[in-house]
Amino acid sequence: MRKIYLLFTVFAMITQAQVSTAQKKGIKTAPKTTNGINRPKIIVGxxxxxxxxxxxxxxxxxxxxxxxxxxxxxxxxxxxxxxxxxxxxxxxxxxxxxxxxxxxxxxxxxxxxxxxxxxxxxxxxxxxxxxxxxxxxxxxxxxxxxxxxxxxxxxxxxxxxxxxxxxxxxxxxxxxxxxxxxxxxxxxxxxxxxxxxxxxxxxxxxxxxxxxxxxxxxxxxxxxxxxxxxxxxxxxxxxxxxxxxxxxxxxxxxxxxxxxxxxxxxxxxxxxxxxxxxxxxxxxxxxxxxxxxxxxxxxxxxxxxxxxxxxxxxxxxxxxxxxxxxxxxxxxxxxxxxxxxxxxxxxxxxxxxxxxxxxxxxxxxxxPGFMNENRLPGGTFEEAKVFKSLNETIEKTFKVKKAIAASENGQFYLDHASIKTANANLDAIKSLIIETLKTKDEVADAVDMTKLATTTLPEEIKKSLTYGYYAQRSGDIYYILKPNYFTGAKTGTTHGSWNPYDAHIPxxxxxxxxxxxxxxxxxxxxxxxxxxxxxxxxxxxxxxxxxxxxxxxxx
Incomplete structure (x- = not known):
């Protein structure tokens, strides 16, 4: 028993000496939790x-x-x-x-x-x-x-x-x-x-x-x-x-x-x-x-x-x-x-x-202006004009006012209640929006998010869209712009796409x-x-x- 006590005392003295040396050098020793797991003093993200x-x-x-x-x-x-x-x-x-x-x-x-x-x-x-x-x-x-x-x-x-x-x-x-x-x-x-x-x-x-x-x-x-x-x-x-x-x-x-x-x-x-x-x-x-x-x-x-x-x-x-x-x-x-x-x-x-x-x-x-002056592809997509034009077309064709309720994050949100009240065909309205978007020079593709699995999009883009989709908060139609195109003004830049310039981070x-x-x-x-x-x-x-x-x- 005495040997165990002496060993413990020596170990404690050595440990204290190490701590004292570290303190003299201005180094704060890392903390220990009560269960003995070492962790840093602080994490800074x-x-x-x-x-x-x-x-x-x-x-x-x-x-x-x-x-x-x-x-x-x-x-x-x-x-x-x-x-x-x-x-x-x-x-x-x-x-x-x-x-x-x-x-x-x-x-x-x-x-x-x-x-x-x-x-x-x-x-x-x-x-x-x-x-x-x-x-x-x-x-x-x-x-x-x-x-x-x-x-x-x-x-x-x-x-x-x-x-x-x-x-x-x-x-x-x-x-x-x-x-x-x-x-x-x-x-x-x-x-x-x-x-x-x-x-x-x-x-x-x-x-x-x-x-x-x-x-x-x-x-x-x-x-x-x-x-x-x-x-x-x-x-x-x-x-x-x-x-x-x-x-x-x-x-x-x-x-x-x-x-x-x-x-x-x-x-x-x-x-x-x-x-x-x-x-x-x-x-x-x-x-x-x-x-x-x-x-x-x-x-x-x-x-x-x-x-x-x-x-x-x-x-x-x-x-x-x-x-x-x-x-x-x-x-x-x-x-x-x-x-x-x-x-x-x-x-x-x-x-x-x-x-x-x-x-x-x-x-x-x-x-885009910088890209263009250096003969590189890029441009802006005038979403607001397309949004307005689509709503006008849908109203004429399906008798639904403001069928597209909002646009956010490259997505169109449909007013399902208004479409249902007008007894309009939801799938037909979606198809009209998608086909119209696909005619735009800046748009690479557009998809109905409920049918994403059956699209011919590359698998990486499908995954990217899937991981960003939460049904109660995301839109119905997602459009994908060509590389280096974005929705925004002619000055300055923005972000939001799946492309490496937006998605590759330190x-x-x-x-x-x-x-x-x-x-x-x-x-x-x-x-x-x-x-x-x-x-x-x-x-x-x-x-x-x-x-x-x-x-x-x-x-």
Missing amino acids: LVVDQMRWDYLYRYYDRYTTGGFKRLVKEGFSAENTLIPYTPTITACGHSSIYTGTTPAINGIVGNDWYDAQLKRNMYCAEDTSVTTVGSSTMAGVMSPKNMLTTTITDELRLATNFKSKVIGVALKDRGSILPAGHSANAAYWYDGQTGDWITSTYYMKSLPTWLQDYNKQKKADLYFAKNWNTLYPIDTYTQSTADDKNYERKTRGEQTPTFPHPLKLYIGKNYEVIKSTPYGNTITLDLAKTAIEAEKMGQNNTTDFLAVSCSSTDYVGHQYGPNSVEAEDTFLRLDKDLEEFFTYLDQKFGKGNYLFFLSADHGAAHV CVFMGWNVKPGKTNKTYHMTDIAATLAAMLHIQMPSGCIGTPITELTHQ
Whole structure:
């Protein structure tokens, strides 16, 4: 018995000495749960809105050593990670990363969808049972209630009996709310009407004091005062097209869509504009660090989770396009912001004691004007005109007024009640719509979603449509545009298709229990949550269909 006691004492002394040495070196040791399973101090998930996979390498030689380059060198990159569904849209992407499943199961089929019972569009995070906290606007009437499954953040909370703290941060409400999950301690997003960070009564009755103090600083005004010029001499932006292009959209108040952008115009007003500048990412990551400090995240015996989304990359992309100087400058500035963020995490928790992953909710197409001037295929589809013309034809032919109730996400929603009341032939109306769509130069095909299995579409596109379809929220007719065509304006770009420019996204893990490397094996957005669940030894989200990326973990 005495020998056992002596052995235990020696073991304890050695362990304490190791901990003391680590502490002297400034390294925080990873926590242990009560059942003895090692987990990181904190997990930080970063979704970079509209980050095409190729952005990891397009500007690689201009990145700092501590930002994207460090992520690629020290992390594990699943180079061929794809979105398995369509439409490839913000809300769908954020929810699918964190639920490990697709819109067909988690129910988030778009940023908006048509609600046949309400006879209006439903916003993905809309919740009229809650109110805004932090401002007097309607920007906080939001919650995750429309998401039908749990998230990996919910599962972490469940696995630790709700001791783990989960917080979401993003300029966009949907970029914060959906990743944070149903059981989050908090989700914060930016109110463009006031320039403040807000939340809703779903999470709390009032903003914490630290966030009230943060809002008083009016960070947007501080960055507006800097204006937006290029980080480096503009003639060094050789990966971009010329700065002054008529297919780029100028900001209200500006004479041209060119550098320098006079942001001083917006000080004290029009706080929405900060979203369309790289400074929107800067203030997002600044708030993320502030939240870690104020909420003491990663500083107790359980693993916490900070879900962050950088939304400005999406706003900039929509306005100027992927080949713009503005897009390049935004990613070069985000790279420097990431370098600073990683340095902070290193100092706060110690290298190897936090788990970080980066992905994107979708990519983006090149602007049709840019494609055309370089003799490449691309264009826009005037959906509104087709929508109006079809309804007029259906009314003449079948005596049904406004038979097509709405169009969203490349889908036409039919008014089944009106069609039934008029005793019209539903299948004949569908056939008319499909055949008319097929005559349009921009349209590759159109399908009745109830008959998808019998179509001659390629199997990959069928799968993509199937995974994006939830019967109660999706449309009746889906049209597929030709590559590099999209519904939208002549300036800027958008996304939403199955094509690689929209569906190929980065997926890189770094830090705790991650061995550096790469794989070109095909993985999917839905595999991220499954990988986290496997690494943490917790249950996968309730609708998860993903597969763990086993190559990235230490065996």
